[in-house]
Amino acid sequence: MSDLPAKAPRWAIWLPLALFLGFVALVIVGLYRPADRNVASALVGKSMPQFDLPAALPGRPGLDSKVLANGKPHLVNVFASWCIPCRVEAPQLGALAKAGVPIEGISVRDTTENLQGFLQTNGDPFQRIGADDDGKVQLALGSSGVPETYVVDGKGTIVYQHIGEIRPEHLGLLLEKLKEAGQ
């Protein structure tokens, strides 16, 4: 019976390093791939689920999914006063509203008082705000957190989903998606 171990060949010593370098290369490709890594909602390309939300604020209209199919592209923003990233994205929403984009809000699990406070501090870019008190519409949208923003075309079809807060660098992409949706 032969004695073990036979001496490993010289190149074998460098094999782990070679494998590791392969791993690093693979991961770099993965990290810098331009494709978005977000878990895309299954709803992109489908029509908005039917809903009819009551007004979140007195004297302001609520949100009805029919409004979203009025021929013009819309931005639907799911937000809440208790959500910190929503404050971060407020200036960007303000800018979009100023640029003439119709923005509809879905306010999730909120109170009128808190919501009013939030809009007073952070600005109010919304045309309509529906109150989604039990989060049902949010769930129907396939959205798991706030904030989330959807680009909806004139026929009520979701063409783009943005997960997380809208940062200044996202504005260009959103405007482009809105423009595409309007064509």
Next chain:
Amino acid sequence: MIAELGLAALWLAAALAALQLVSGALGLTERGAVLGGAVRPVAVVQGGLALLAFACLIYVFSVTDLSVKLVALNSHSMKPLVFKIAGAWGNHEGSMLLWVTVMGLGGAFVALVEKRLPERTMLATLAGQAFVSLGFYAFLLLASNPFERLSPVPMEGNGLNPLLQDLGLAFHPPTLYLGYVGLSIAFSFAIGALVTREVGPAFAKAMRPWVLGAWIFLTVGITAGSYWAYYELGWGGWWFWDPVENASLMPWLAATALLHSCGVLAARNALRAWTIMLGVVAFSMSMIGTFLVRSGILTSVHAFAVDPQRGTFILALLAIYIGGALVLFGLRAATVTEGERFAFVSREGALVVNNVMLSAILGIVLFGTLYPLFAEAMGAKVSVGPPYFNPMSALFAVPMLVVLMVGPLLRWRRDKFGRVGRGLVIPAMLVVAGGIGVLVLGGVALLPWIGLALSVGLGWASLLPLKGRNLRRTPLPIWGMVVAHFGIAVALFGMSSESAFSVEKLVAVRMGEVTQVGPWGVKLGTVEPVAGPNWTAMEARLLVRYGIDGKVTRMLPQSRSFWTPPQQTSESALLTRWNGQLYAVLGGEAPKVDGEKQSRWQLRLWWKPFAPLIWIGGLLIALGGLLALLGRVAADVRRIVAKDKIAYRREKQGR
């Protein structure tokens, strides 16, 4: 002020790590030898400061100081205190702070108690530990400062992922981290030994307790994590081959191999380069696993920080540490000769098989985990799941388990199968009998069938090393080996039984209706809302009975809604009996069919025979490790005491 104190402590600890690195490295040279003396005390203070920083973080979380950004993002004033504390590490920044704290404490601990290692290797080891720590300090301080303030201060925090609001999970990450990061010590030891070229039995004996310690924590962490996933996710499974799970399994596989090759090196001065390699690989797997989970590069059910920028930072760290260690290995491994030779049929031979098989499984898991990434680079989206992992890992696990029955009985260096053959007759018969028995029962898939048959024989064979020994005088490490190997048999039996005999039922029932699942009758009593501190839930009252005349017991599964952040979770109810577990999950209200008045509720029920043995086996494996560790440490202490006594006597005589 506390947050600033924590930040200051962190900066100071980082500075000391730099000092530790420099004085350790210069201490190795002739001109800087005097600096070497600073390394141990600096390591101790560095560890203390890291701990102070972590304590500060726990403090700001426990008082919900919302002016700290991390607290505002991950906590909420309404949370129960224990989850506020757990919130400190239930997020990216906090868990990285926990990481450097464990690394710092590990280094401090080594500096305080390690007496076996030659002084030069010790310096190189502590310098290596500081070098790795330094990168993670930089990562924390430059890219993910946990103490960052927030202005304006929000009224309320964002909460904690409700899935994480569970006692099991609150304490699962620290346990796992002690294992993950504990392996950094083995890594630093390997670096130290490569730098000074001092690899031998003494080195292996010095490294072994640290590997054992880390391995015990890893084992407990994985076992606890698996049980958590089982009862909390409400899917009724206990292992999903999810990237996050694989991230913890891979270092465990490497550490298990390392533990065994360390034994060969300590006892027989063989497998030198291989042991060093495993020391590097084990901690590399911890880092790679953390990177895969943190960078968001792989999607997982429980990955929690998706941020490519941070991913880049960790990747750079990986490249420096793992790449650097592998280069050092390549340069030095040839000078670390292989050591003593041995025949294939020998204890060493069996342990080599164990090492090769464990490494093969590690390779398979790593490949399967990375494959989706590879496919995506090629332009396809795939997911790799149990159909790949189960048979592929079994391909190597089964031969390894067979060898495990024989290995502990073999002698070192050279042996004959004939000598140990007689002892193995009973286990072999048990395997065959078990195989036939299960076949008679019928309807069992191939893998669980093999598993059931093997587990019975392995259970018996694992006790054989105790045969003919005086049990009270048997050394603790032998007991440890026996208990751990028996634990593998127990866990294997649980896993195989669970997958062979589980009964599942998904029903929609009215109140008062009875459903049969396996031997159980389950009656839906009422479904009522209940309220917790930060959630509301629908709670079902199930009345269950084993067999026809068993005692009636109540089970209370819940479907919970959290509102900070809004999320639904299922709180499953478990009923454990000696021969298995009944698992109940309450789903939603079933949609009413036309004309129906009373509502029906969805129930998901499982009867899982002997399932708890999976985790009991896991804990036995860890217990075996603990016994071995206690035995080794006790022997070390005795040795040091005896040495001191001799030195004392000599000194007296000299006078």
